[in-house]
Amino acid sequence: MTIHAAPPVRLTPTDWRSSKMTSRIARRYAAERRFRLLGLGAVALATGFLAFLLIHMMSNGISGLNWTFLSQSDATDPAQVGIWGAFKGSLLTMVVTLVLSFPVGVLAALYLEEYAPRNRWTDLIEVSINNLAAVPSIIFGLLGLAIFLNTFHLPRSAPLVGGLTLALMTMPVIVIAGRNAIKAVPPSIRDAALGVGASPVQVVFHHVLPLALPGILTGTIIGMARALGETAPLLMIGMRAFIATPPGGVTDPATVLPVQIFLWSDEVSQGFVEKTSAAIIVLLAFLLAMNGLAIYLRNKFEKRW
Amino acid sequence: MIHTQDAPLLKKVKMTARNVNVFYGDKQAINDVSIDVDMEHVTALIGPSGCGKSTFLRTLNRMNDTVASARVEGEITLDGENIYSSSMDVVQLRARVGMVFQKPNPFPKSIYENVAYGPRIHGLANSKADMDVIVEKSLRRAGLWEEVKDRLHDSGTALSGGQQQRLCIGRAIAVEPEVILMDEPCSALDPIATAKIEELIHELRGNYAIVIVTHNMQQAARVSQRTAFFHLGTLVEHGVTSDIFTNPREERTKDYITGRYG
16 A cells, blocks of 8 residues: 655644734633623522512511411411411322322333333324423313313312322323433443343333432422412312311312412402411422422432442 | 363353344344354354344343344254243343343442342342352352452442453352353453453353453454354354464455454
8 A cells, every 4th residue: 555645734833822812812711701600690680589589578478477377277367367278288289199190100201211112102192291291281270170070070179189180280290201310221221130130120120210210209399399389270170269277188178378379369458468478488488398308319319320 | 971171072052043134124234143152162253343243142142122123033042942932031041141241331239239139030049148148159250259348338330340340240140140141341441351351251161151242353362262253244154263263264254363354
């Protein structure tokens, strides 16, 4: 083989001190600074709004937070109203939602990722699930009204029906988050388990699911937090009634925190302004606790490899 | 069967492949391959990238089943039994034909759990003490025991690459397989770690049939007794390693082992 000699080229060293180069470098530094400021501005904007909301609510509502408020239910006199009934209603609704949507969502995600063949039907299912996650919540409310109340005659205004309706809404979020988390488990781990003779179910439950769990839990809690703040679908199924006693179980009439806030904000009596803010503080505290739990669980189960 | 030092040609066939074709969709990856795998021998599969040697290796424990588009034709037997017949239990097959992968892939669990996983799912240990014995024996045979015996409950992924690969070998032999498949087990390792693995293959050979895919012809020459040369999905030539390397019958084999291509 002949090697063609390269034509002689005179290499001139780059002059890093030329004015063109120095202005180039200056522009690069300026771009870095601009981006940094922009990012800082975005963070400041986001936290600023949250801080404003918190401070505003605190100044309006902190005086309304007392033992009566935390232990009583709705009443006609703003001095006597309490949040406990709505809080318990929210808690029961969330329990129903979680118990239904988590296992179904996780199993659906596992089936779609690990077992289902890739064809037109699974593509269609994938598109449908993504669509379902974006459907306005009021439509789920109408669906719940039509199916759970009119067809199955479940009790009106009950956390059971609220939970069922919100579970329909939360499930697609869990399926999507679950599929992403399952996809992120390296295939080499599946190969390793199959290679020592693990059956497909053992591969899923011994390896894939534990490794995907932090991601699934994060997605679940995001979905649950969204369900906790949901008002519209619960109005549709009658969880807006005036209820003066806290619910004893999932079939008792109840209301939930966001609906209670909505109802009180509509009251003409001056005393309810303070109580509305106080209820918002309770709702925010509940959300904060849920998100804190999400971060705790993620860190606890996260494994590195 | 009497097996003595001076009867090296007395063959104990463990696995046979007859007229094996593998397709990925419409594309044929393996074309009419027939070969035997013997007990107490290391069989090296060599050939340029994309020649189908890894694909063929994965047909021997049906790991190709996990690829939806893959289709295998022909007959592969283990102790005379067709592994592609409907009566063959794939889970049991993979316990009998263990596998070590190209990239070390320990589970993100402790060293102990990595080795104990296989025996546990197959119910090979009756007690914690039994399991301790299996784990120690497997890690000793994998040449890793002395390095990890004081930190069995540390994560397997915290070990060095070479140690991880020996852990994977220990994990494979913990379920007492009869055949071990190795898919380029040293390609991600440095020369010292590679030497350790090769030494280990020498020691393990007496108890298993070992099939190793390698890119490295010196490695094939060092560790194997049988060599099979693959090219473009066909088995060009196979036989005793020393013959293949000193006296190849086919022009293509000669060109490859002398470094003309590949």
